[in-house]
Amino acid sequence: MSESLASQIQNLPKVELHSHLEGCIPPGLVRTIAKRNGITLKEGLFTKDDTFAWNDFVEFLQAYDEASFCLRKAQDYRDIMYTYMEQCAAEGTIYAETFISPDHAAAVGMSYDDMLSGCVQGIDDAQRDFGIVGRLIVSCVRHLGPEQAVVVAQQLVDNSHPYIVGFGMGGNESMFTQADFAPAFNIAAAAGFACTTHAGEVLGPESVWDAIDNLPVTRIGHGVRSVEDPALITELAKRGIALEVCPGSNIALSVYPNLASHPLNKILEAGISTSLNSDDAPFFATTVGSEYQSGANDFGLDLEQLRNISRMAMQASFADAHTKARLLAVIG
Numbered sequence: 575m576s577e578s579l580a581s582q583i584q585n586l587p588k589v590e591l592h593s594h595l596e597g598c599i600p601p602g603l604v605r606t607i608a609k610r611n612g613i614t615l616k617e618g619l620f621t622k623d624d625t626f627a628w629n630d631f632v633e634f635l636q637a638y639d640e641a642s643f644c645l646r647k648a649q650d651y652r653d654i655m656y657t658y659m660e661q662c663a664a665e666g667t668i669y670a671e672t673f674i675s676p677d678h679a680a681a682v683g684m685s686y687d688d689m690l691s692g693c694v695q696g697i698d699d700a701q702r703d704f705g706i707v708g709r710l711i712v713s714c715v716r717h718l719g720p721e722q723a724v725v726v727a728q729q730l731v732d733n734s735h736p737y738i739v740g741f742g743m744g745g746n747e748s749m750f751t752q753a754d755f756a757p758a759f760n761i762a763a764a765a766g767f768a769c770t771t772h773a774g775e776v777l778g779p780e781s782v783w784d785a786i787d788n789l790p791v792t793r794i795g796h797g798v799r800s801v802e803d804p805a806l807i808t809e810l811a812k813r814g815i816a817l818e819v820c821p822g823s824n825i826a827l828s829v830y831p832n833l834a835s836h837p838l839n840k841i842l843e844a845g846i847s848t849s850l851n852s853d854d855a856p857f858f859a860t861t862v863g864s865e866y867q868s869g870a871n872d873f874g875l876d877l878e879q880l881r882n883i884s885r886m887a888m889q890a891s892f893a894d895a896h897t898k899a900r901l902l903a904v905i906g
Protein backbone atom coordinates (compact mmCIF):
# COMPACT_ATOMS: atom_id res chain seq x y z
CA MET A 575 0.00 0.00 0.00
CA SER A 576 1.36 3.39 -0.92
CA GLU A 577 2.19 5.77 1.87
CA SER A 578 -0.50 8.44 2.37
CA LEU A 579 0.29 11.95 1.17
CA ALA A 580 0.13 13.20 4.78
CA SER A 581 2.85 10.80 5.91
CA GLN A 582 4.95 11.49 2.80
CA ILE A 583 4.75 15.20 3.70
CA GLN A 584 5.61 14.36 7.32
CA ASN A 585 8.76 12.63 6.06
CA LEU A 586 9.69 15.36 3.57
CA PRO A 587 12.79 17.29 4.66
CA LYS A 588 11.63 20.81 5.56
CA VAL A 589 13.34 24.16 5.92
CA GLU A 590 12.04 27.02 8.08
CA LEU A 591 13.45 30.48 7.40
CA HIS A 592 11.03 32.67 9.34
CA SER A 593 10.34 32.17 13.03
CA HIS A 594 10.85 34.49 16.01
CA LEU A 595 12.40 32.90 19.07
CA GLU A 596 10.41 35.10 21.47
CA GLY A 597 7.27 34.04 19.57
CA CYS A 598 8.10 30.32 19.81
CA ILE A 599 7.47 29.89 23.56
CA PRO A 600 4.38 27.77 24.24
CA PRO A 601 2.18 28.98 27.16
CA GLY A 602 3.26 26.06 29.37
CA LEU A 603 6.93 26.91 28.92
CA VAL A 604 6.23 30.62 29.59
CA ARG A 605 4.71 29.59 32.94
CA THR A 606 7.55 27.18 33.77
CA ILE A 607 10.25 29.76 33.04
CA ALA A 608 8.33 32.55 34.80
CA LYS A 609 7.95 30.36 37.91
CA ARG A 610 11.60 29.42 38.18
CA ASN A 611 12.55 33.10 37.70
CA GLY A 612 10.01 34.31 40.28
CA ILE A 613 8.21 36.43 37.65
CA THR A 614 4.51 37.24 37.91
CA LEU A 615 2.98 37.18 34.43
CA LYS A 616 0.56 39.86 33.32
CA GLU A 617 -3.08 39.08 34.11
CA GLY A 618 -4.96 38.08 30.96
CA LEU A 619 -1.92 36.87 28.98
CA PHE A 620 -3.65 33.54 28.31
CA THR A 621 -7.19 32.62 27.26
CA LYS A 622 -9.19 30.05 29.20
CA ASP A 623 -8.23 27.55 26.46
CA ASP A 624 -4.58 28.18 27.31
CA THR A 625 -3.60 30.06 24.17
CA PHE A 626 -2.16 33.58 24.09
CA ALA A 627 -4.87 36.26 24.36
CA TRP A 628 -4.83 38.96 21.68
CA ASN A 629 -7.25 40.36 19.11
CA ASP A 630 -5.30 42.36 16.56
CA PHE A 631 -1.78 43.02 15.31
CA VAL A 632 -0.86 45.56 18.01
CA GLU A 633 -2.25 43.33 20.79
CA PHE A 634 -0.34 40.39 19.31
CA LEU A 635 2.92 42.36 19.51
CA GLN A 636 2.09 43.27 23.14
CA ALA A 637 1.35 39.64 24.11
CA TYR A 638 4.60 38.62 22.41
CA ASP A 639 6.50 41.22 24.49
CA GLU A 640 4.76 40.00 27.66
CA ALA A 641 5.66 36.35 26.97
CA SER A 642 9.32 37.26 26.48
CA PHE A 643 9.25 39.17 29.80
CA CYS A 644 9.75 35.83 31.65
CA LEU A 645 13.20 35.31 30.04
CA ARG A 646 16.01 36.18 32.44
CA LYS A 647 18.85 33.70 31.96
CA ALA A 648 20.91 32.05 29.25
CA GLN A 649 19.25 28.78 30.31
CA ASP A 650 15.83 30.23 29.40
CA TYR A 651 16.98 31.01 25.87
CA ARG A 652 18.56 27.56 25.67
CA ASP A 653 15.28 25.92 26.69
CA ILE A 654 13.06 27.79 24.23
CA MET A 655 15.50 27.24 21.38
CA TYR A 656 15.77 23.53 22.20
CA THR A 657 12.00 23.06 22.58
CA TYR A 658 11.33 24.86 19.28
CA MET A 659 14.01 22.86 17.43
CA GLU A 660 12.77 19.57 18.92
CA GLN A 661 9.27 20.32 17.61
CA CYS A 662 10.64 21.30 14.18
CA ALA A 663 12.77 18.16 13.94
CA ALA A 664 9.79 15.95 14.91
CA GLU A 665 8.06 17.31 11.81
CA GLY A 666 10.97 16.58 9.47
CA THR A 667 12.66 19.98 9.58
CA ILE A 668 16.37 19.72 8.80
CA TYR A 669 17.29 23.42 8.96
CA ALA A 670 15.77 26.38 10.82
CA GLU A 671 16.76 30.05 10.90
CA THR A 672 15.34 31.93 13.86
CA PHE A 673 15.11 35.65 14.56
CA ILE A 674 16.46 36.71 17.94
CA SER A 675 15.87 40.18 19.35
CA PRO A 676 18.58 41.73 21.57
CA ASP A 677 16.08 44.52 22.39
CA HIS A 678 13.77 42.01 24.11
CA ALA A 679 16.71 40.60 26.10
CA ALA A 680 17.88 44.10 27.06
CA ALA A 681 14.34 45.05 28.18
CA VAL A 682 14.63 42.51 31.02
CA GLY A 683 18.25 43.34 31.82
CA MET A 684 19.87 40.47 29.94
CA SER A 685 23.14 40.91 28.12
CA TYR A 686 23.63 40.16 24.44
CA ASP A 687 26.21 37.52 25.44
CA ASP A 688 23.82 35.65 27.74
CA MET A 689 21.07 35.69 25.12
CA LEU A 690 23.46 34.43 22.46
CA SER A 691 25.16 31.76 24.57
CA GLY A 692 21.75 30.33 25.54
CA CYS A 693 20.64 30.19 21.89
CA VAL A 694 23.91 28.56 20.81
CA GLN A 695 23.58 25.92 23.56
CA GLY A 696 19.98 25.19 22.47
CA ILE A 697 21.10 24.79 18.84
CA ASP A 698 24.03 22.53 19.79
CA ASP A 699 21.88 20.36 22.07
CA ALA A 700 19.16 20.05 19.41
CA GLN A 701 21.66 19.15 16.69
CA ARG A 702 23.18 16.48 18.97
CA ASP A 703 19.78 15.02 19.91
CA PHE A 704 17.76 15.44 16.68
CA GLY A 705 20.24 16.19 13.87
CA ILE A 706 18.55 19.50 13.00
CA VAL A 707 20.78 22.44 11.98
CA GLY A 708 19.94 25.85 13.48
CA ARG A 709 21.13 29.35 12.61
CA LEU A 710 20.26 32.80 13.97
CA ILE A 711 19.23 36.14 12.47
CA VAL A 712 19.65 39.12 14.78
CA SER A 713 16.55 41.27 14.46
CA CYS A 714 15.86 44.90 15.30
CA VAL A 715 12.39 46.06 16.27
CA ARG A 716 10.89 48.54 13.83
CA HIS A 717 8.71 50.45 16.29
CA LEU A 718 11.74 51.13 18.51
CA GLY A 719 13.04 53.33 15.69
CA PRO A 720 16.02 53.66 13.33
CA GLU A 721 18.54 54.82 15.96
CA GLN A 722 17.97 51.76 18.14
CA ALA A 723 18.22 49.61 15.02
CA VAL A 724 21.72 51.00 14.44
CA VAL A 725 22.65 50.02 18.02
CA VAL A 726 21.45 46.44 17.35
CA ALA A 727 23.27 46.24 14.00
CA GLN A 728 26.47 47.41 15.67
CA GLN A 729 26.05 44.81 18.45
CA LEU A 730 25.70 42.16 15.77
CA VAL A 731 28.87 43.26 14.02
CA ASP A 732 30.84 43.53 17.28
CA ASN A 733 29.79 40.05 18.54
CA SER A 734 30.01 37.75 15.56
CA HIS A 735 29.38 34.03 15.98
CA PRO A 736 29.35 31.33 13.27
CA TYR A 737 25.66 30.59 13.97
CA ILE A 738 24.59 34.21 13.38
CA VAL A 739 24.07 34.46 9.65
CA GLY A 740 21.93 37.54 9.10
CA PHE A 741 20.23 40.74 10.13
CA GLY A 742 16.49 41.38 10.02
CA MET A 743 13.66 43.60 11.17
CA GLY A 744 10.21 42.80 12.60
CA GLY A 745 7.75 44.89 14.58
CA ASN A 746 5.05 47.34 13.66
CA GLU A 747 5.23 47.91 9.91
CA SER A 748 3.06 51.03 10.20
CA MET A 749 5.81 52.99 11.94
CA PHE A 750 8.70 54.67 10.05
CA THR A 751 9.69 53.75 6.48
CA GLN A 752 11.99 50.92 5.41
CA ALA A 753 14.41 53.54 4.06
CA ASP A 754 14.72 55.04 7.56
CA PHE A 755 16.52 51.82 8.55
CA ALA A 756 19.10 51.91 5.74
CA PRO A 757 21.90 53.01 8.13
CA ALA A 758 21.33 49.91 10.32
CA PHE A 759 21.04 47.50 7.40
CA ASN A 760 24.10 48.98 5.72
CA ILE A 761 26.20 48.37 8.85
CA ALA A 762 25.16 44.70 8.86
CA ALA A 763 25.58 44.23 5.11
CA ALA A 764 29.01 45.91 5.06
CA ALA A 765 30.14 43.32 7.63
CA GLY A 766 28.97 40.51 5.35
CA PHE A 767 25.59 39.68 6.92
CA ALA A 768 22.71 38.75 4.64
CA CYS A 769 19.54 40.78 5.26
CA THR A 770 15.77 40.38 5.36
CA THR A 771 12.95 42.65 6.53
CA HIS A 772 9.24 42.25 7.24
CA ALA A 773 7.33 44.04 4.47
CA GLY A 774 4.08 43.62 2.57
CA GLU A 775 2.35 42.02 5.56
CA VAL A 776 0.40 44.84 7.23
CA LEU A 777 1.18 47.39 4.51
CA GLY A 778 0.83 46.90 0.77
CA PRO A 779 3.30 46.66 -2.14
CA GLU A 780 4.71 50.15 -1.50
CA SER A 781 6.35 48.77 1.65
CA VAL A 782 8.08 46.01 -0.37
CA TRP A 783 9.27 48.53 -3.00
CA ASP A 784 10.58 50.69 -0.15
CA ALA A 785 12.53 47.69 1.17
CA ILE A 786 14.02 46.44 -2.10
CA ASP A 787 14.86 49.95 -3.34
CA ASN A 788 16.51 51.13 -0.11
CA LEU A 789 17.79 48.16 1.90
CA PRO A 790 20.42 45.50 1.00
CA VAL A 791 17.89 42.66 1.36
CA THR A 792 17.85 39.37 -0.52
CA ARG A 793 14.69 38.15 1.23
CA ILE A 794 11.43 39.67 2.42
CA GLY A 795 9.53 38.48 5.50
CA HIS A 796 5.97 37.80 4.28
CA GLY A 797 5.88 40.05 1.18
CA VAL A 798 2.56 38.43 0.28
CA ARG A 799 0.85 41.73 -0.52
CA SER A 800 3.34 42.15 -3.40
CA VAL A 801 0.75 40.36 -5.54
CA GLU A 802 -1.29 43.59 -5.51
CA ASP A 803 1.29 45.09 -7.92
CA PRO A 804 2.15 42.99 -11.02
CA ALA A 805 5.29 45.08 -11.70
CA LEU A 806 6.56 44.25 -8.21
CA ILE A 807 5.98 40.53 -8.70
CA THR A 808 7.98 40.68 -11.93
CA GLU A 809 10.75 42.61 -10.17
CA LEU A 810 10.99 40.12 -7.26
CA ALA A 811 11.26 37.20 -9.68
CA LYS A 812 13.81 39.04 -11.85
CA ARG A 813 16.00 40.00 -8.89
CA GLY A 814 15.68 36.59 -7.24
CA ILE A 815 14.37 38.10 -4.00
CA ALA A 816 12.85 35.32 -1.89
CA LEU A 817 9.60 35.61 0.07
CA GLU A 818 9.29 34.02 3.51
CA VAL A 819 5.60 33.14 3.31
CA CYS A 820 3.64 32.35 6.50
CA PRO A 821 0.03 31.55 5.53
CA GLY A 822 -1.21 30.55 9.02
CA SER A 823 0.19 33.75 10.51
CA ASN A 824 -1.47 35.81 7.76
CA ILE A 825 -4.87 34.29 8.54
CA ALA A 826 -4.43 34.64 12.33
CA LEU A 827 -3.46 38.30 11.93
CA SER A 828 -6.32 38.93 9.43
CA VAL A 829 -4.05 39.88 6.53
CA TYR A 830 -6.46 37.61 4.57
CA PRO A 831 -9.87 36.36 5.72
CA ASN A 832 -9.16 32.72 4.79
CA LEU A 833 -6.67 30.44 3.02
CA ALA A 834 -8.83 30.46 -0.13
CA SER A 835 -7.95 34.13 -0.61
CA HIS A 836 -4.26 33.73 0.30
CA PRO A 837 -1.90 34.41 -2.66
CA LEU A 838 0.60 31.54 -2.09
CA ASN A 839 -0.21 29.94 -5.45
CA LYS A 840 0.06 33.27 -7.31
CA ILE A 841 3.51 33.79 -5.79
CA LEU A 842 4.64 30.30 -6.79
CA GLU A 843 3.23 30.68 -10.31
CA ALA A 844 5.16 33.94 -10.72
CA GLY A 845 8.39 31.99 -10.24
CA ILE A 846 9.35 33.74 -7.00
CA SER A 847 11.58 31.85 -4.57
CA THR A 848 9.20 30.84 -1.77
CA SER A 849 9.49 29.20 1.65
CA LEU A 850 6.72 28.08 4.04
CA ASN A 851 7.05 29.19 7.65
CA SER A 852 5.31 29.33 11.03
CA ASP A 853 6.36 32.89 12.15
CA ASP A 854 5.22 32.58 15.81
CA ALA A 855 3.90 29.03 16.07
CA PRO A 856 2.08 28.98 19.44
CA PHE A 857 0.53 32.40 18.86
CA PHE A 858 -0.97 31.33 15.54
CA ALA A 859 -1.79 27.69 16.33
CA THR A 860 0.54 26.51 13.60
CA THR A 861 3.91 24.81 13.02
CA VAL A 862 6.15 24.50 10.00
CA GLY A 863 4.86 20.93 9.53
CA SER A 864 1.25 22.05 9.48
CA GLU A 865 2.11 24.79 6.98
CA TYR A 866 3.45 22.08 4.62
CA GLN A 867 0.35 19.91 5.22
CA SER A 868 -1.79 22.96 4.50
CA GLY A 869 0.19 23.50 1.30
CA ALA A 870 -1.28 20.19 0.09
CA ASN A 871 -4.73 20.37 1.69
CA ASP A 872 -5.57 24.05 1.15
CA PHE A 873 -3.42 25.04 -1.84
CA GLY A 874 -3.41 21.77 -3.81
CA LEU A 875 0.39 21.41 -3.86
CA ASP A 876 1.76 17.94 -4.56
CA LEU A 877 4.76 16.31 -2.90
CA GLU A 878 7.20 17.44 -5.62
CA GLN A 879 6.00 21.06 -5.37
CA LEU A 880 6.47 20.92 -1.60
CA ARG A 881 9.94 19.39 -2.07
CA ASN A 882 10.72 22.26 -4.41
CA ILE A 883 9.66 24.72 -1.69
CA SER A 884 12.19 23.06 0.64
CA ARG A 885 14.82 23.39 -2.10
CA MET A 886 14.02 27.06 -2.72
CA ALA A 887 14.12 27.73 1.01
CA MET A 888 17.50 26.05 1.42
CA GLN A 889 18.91 27.99 -1.56
CA ALA A 890 17.56 31.25 -0.08
CA SER A 891 18.84 30.46 3.41
CA PHE A 892 21.72 32.44 4.86
CA ALA A 893 23.71 29.27 5.58
CA ASP A 894 27.28 28.89 4.32
CA ALA A 895 27.82 27.19 0.95
CA HIS A 896 28.94 23.87 2.46
CA THR A 897 25.89 23.58 4.76
CA LYS A 898 23.60 24.55 1.88
CA ALA A 899 25.05 21.93 -0.46
CA ARG A 900 24.93 19.23 2.21
CA LEU A 901 21.29 19.91 3.13
CA LEU A 902 20.17 20.38 -0.48
CA ALA A 903 21.44 16.83 -1.08
CA VAL A 904 19.27 15.62 1.83
CA ILE A 905 16.19 17.30 0.32
CA GLY A 906 16.93 15.62 -3.02
Ligand code: ADE
Nearest residue numbers: 594597744745772853854
Ligand atom coordinates in the same frame (compact mmCIF):
# COMPACT_ATOMS: atom_id res chain seq x y z
N1 ADE B 1 7.33 39.95 15.21
C1 ADE B 1 6.94 38.69 15.43
N2 ADE B 1 6.03 38.30 14.52
C2 ADE B 1 5.85 39.35 13.69
C3 ADE B 1 5.06 39.57 12.55
N3 ADE B 1 4.25 38.63 12.05
N4 ADE B 1 5.11 40.77 11.95
C4 ADE B 1 5.93 41.72 12.44
N5 ADE B 1 6.70 41.56 13.51
C5 ADE B 1 6.67 40.39 14.13
Ligand code: ZN
Nearest residue numbers: 594744795853
Ligand atom coordinates in the same frame (compact mmCIF):
# COMPACT_ATOMS: atom_id res chain seq x y z
ZN1 ZN C 1 7.69 37.44 11.42
